[in-house]
């Protein structure tokens with residue numbers, strides 16, 4: 118008989134419906150309970166997602182329910198508390214991005230999960246987009262020749278109302294940063310993943326518009342581990358928010374792509390040919406109907422449990438993009454180039 122993996126969700130805010138809907142779509146997953154410290158949120162969320170049990174205390178839920186995986190959807194700087202608690206109860210974790218907001222917390226999460234023998238998976242759902250998968254394949258096959266330039270334009274817009282909508286938003290302690298740590302982290306993860314890692318950063322981070330503690334506008338000069346150089350721009354200050362754009366070019370080809378769209382795909386001898394992307398949410402790992410990128414990662418974690426393997430994106434790997442961002446912040450503060458591998462809190 119096919120095994121079903123029991124999921125619970127901690128944190129019933131904005132991102133939680135993506136998990137609940139993804140769990141409903143994923144063939145091997147089912148939602149058994151949810152938790153939020155605000156009782157009304159937990160109760161309403163449970164009522165609109167299959168009338169599952171709800172709790173206001175994560176530990177009580179972990180103690181009372183039979184849970185295989187916990188989706189962690191609390192504010193970023195609280196991720197470690199829930200992940201370490203879940204590990205204590207032998208529960209696998211699928212944690213929202215960013216993994217946490219400093220290296221000490223993230224390492225403690227990885228260590229706790231390793232010590233308990235549970236999996237720590239991290240959400241970076243944009244890695245499942247077909248455009249990203251196709252670019253990764255082209256890079257890995259050597260189609261670009263030597264890659265020389267790789268840039269990311271991550272221009273979002275969030276208004277003051279957004280920053281005022283939760284006490285944690287736009288704070289160093291719980292958001293961990295601004296345009297880069299919250300919104301830009303997806304694109305920074307993407308470009309770092311595609312380039313095989315970031316060697317060093319040289320950054321200018323500014324708070325130009327919003328009344329927060331953190332940056333809303335940033336430009337970074339980047340050296341990648343594969344020898345390429347490039348820039349990253351990240352904002353929440355550019356109305357109305359422009360599309361995410363990545364530009365990667367080298368000796369034998371260039372690609373411009375965005376959120377599951379390929380704008381340019383040009384290679385010598387037309388090899389490899391430009392892939393066709395039919396569906397906005399097309400995910401190459403997705404073999405069932407109507408799936409979302411979150412569902413792909415939720416099913417992937419369920420399969421990892423069923424098959425005794427690792428999830429597609431582990432906690433160890435998810436540390437890297439946060440480390441790049443922490444290095445960017447240090448570079449901006451100290452006005453100098455920072456080597457990412459040398460970063461320590």
Ligand SMILES: NC(=O)c1ccc[n+]([C@@H]2O[C@H](COP(=O)([O-])OP(=O)(O)OC[C@H]3O[C@@H](n4cnc5c(N)ncnc54)[C@H](O)[C@@H]3O)[C@@H](O)[C@H]2O)c1
Nearest residue numbers: 128129130131132152153154190191192193213214215283
């Ligand atoms: N993958 C994505 O594209 C994406 C998009 C948005 C947010 N996120 C991430 O999801 C996380 C949550 O963001 P959000 O926008 O949903 O925030 P939110 O403020 O809307 O929701 C967070 C919820 O967690 C609850 N909470 C706080 N501490 C708790 C605890 N100890 N136990 C139980 N519940 C607790 C709060 O009451 C709140 O309801 C953040 O880390 C954010 O970066 C990811």
